[in-house]
């Protein structure tokens with residue numbers, strides 16, 4: 001249990017921060033023509049240019065010293081060994097086992113988990129082959145054309161993100177739909193589009209107790225039975241993905257149609273497991289395995305590369321530098337490829353549900369910041385939305401720019417425009433534009449001096465705004481596997497530095513708990529309970545607007 005403030009290098013870094021915070025990245029590049037090639041690391045089909053950060057060799061040295069003092073190398077080994085590092089739930093954290101392509105044994109409670117991991121993977125592959133080949137037929141002997149994944153959080157975001165990112169690899173007949181919101185309209189919109197005879201529903205829930213998912217699942221099943229009529233037909237059109245066999249059976253899905261995973265797979269780390277069934281159905285077994293291979297490549301890099309050349313460690317520690325020293329409260333994920341537009345939302349849960357904590361492993365309240373607010377949008381759209389703030393606002397907000405070197409379409413000229421914007425934004429964030437440069441530009445336009453002096457402050461860019469540039473050789477299953485594993489391990493690194501449990505999520509429970517009572521109040525099942533005046537007023541407002549006067553309910 002090593003609190004950040006107790007680590008010797010914590011203080012040294014503050015001194016280093018005070019000594020270097022005034023440095024401009026322009027100077028750092030002028031002083032070292034080799035900076036770009038030195039601050040560059042490659043893993044598989046992924047390249048990271050981390051040179052446009054407010055760091056020097058000394059910064060990196062101190063950050064890696066801090067990481068070692070925090071016990072990062074040992075904690076990495078503990079995770080990979082299957083130790084129960086998720087201490088509040090007494091669970092191992094083994095999403096790496098799901099893509100452990102070497103098949104080396106990984107023990108949990110004395111049992112090698114690899115045989116069951118491989119068994120489920122085989123079953124998923126066989127099932128996907130049956131559905132995609134047309135061997136799996138619905139209750140009217142038609143092939144499946146639509147897959148509806150009903151799940152939320154980690155049972156939705158990962159498969160949705162991956163199916164969106166890898167659309168060019170998707171089966172032409174398979175239409176993928178994702179329902180997570182319990183608002184009724186999202187499910188209705190999907191049910192209006194699909195036909196019961198040719199639709200497969202995947203009910204994805206690690207606990208199989210999530211209210212939104214079970215509500216959507218029950219409604220979907222009622223809709224299906226209204227058309228199919230015969231309960232026996234459910235088995236051909238509903239499968240479940242869960243760790244909870246009993247709840248699946250209670251719901252009425254044959255557990256032979258259940259694809260299991262285990263409690264040592266966190267929801268936000270689960271797309272590699274049976275939760276990834278939609279990905280397997282859409283992309284096929286070969287591409288799914290390629291995705292696992294890409295992640296495994298990064299796992300091997302993470303556990304073996306020296307911290308100084310370790311991509312997840314570099315991203316994690318540079319992030320700590322901004323969060324804990326520069327006070328960076330947010331971090332932006334800006335993919336430039338449109339198919340990656342779901343990536344920010346996926347990383348939001350991965351990072352913020354893992355490290356949005358304020359208590360250390362030994363129960364003390366932290367005295368420093370932890371997870372930043374993660375947000376983002378496709379970078380090209382962000383340029384026309386919020387990049388103004390990033391360039392000339394008062395916040396220093398680190399941004400990850402993510403792009404593919406290889407173009408995604410045959411439309412001439414488009415890819416070069418995209419990449420020119422990515423590279424230009426990174427350069428603009430770093431170098432800015434000085435008042436003299438602005439002045440010279442306006443003078444060259446023949447503007448009068450008085451007007452120039454008026455405009456100079458408004459047209460000046462301070463620059464010195466950090467960015468990471470992650471380049472994928474191409475967007476394919478393997479590189480997407482690597483990219484997601486990179487962010488999983490970056491998240492792990494930061495959790496270790498802050499000495500928090502990145503793998504539980506007690507913070508989501510209170511809202512669920514209160515919603516249960518309020519639901520009963522809204523439906524009139526119980527009288528309005530004691531609440532604060534605001535909540536009580538809101539409940540009464542709804543009850544009054546929806547009570548039945550004829551029944552004397554108002």
Ligand SMILES: O=P(O)(O)OC[C@H]1O[C@](O)(CO)[C@@H](O)[C@@H]1O
Pocket residue numbers: 152153154155204205206207208209210213267268353505508
């Ligand atoms: O897969 P389940 O058990 O339905 O949980 C869905 C999501 O809800 C959470 O538990 C938080 O509400 C996430 O961690 C999880 O991914």
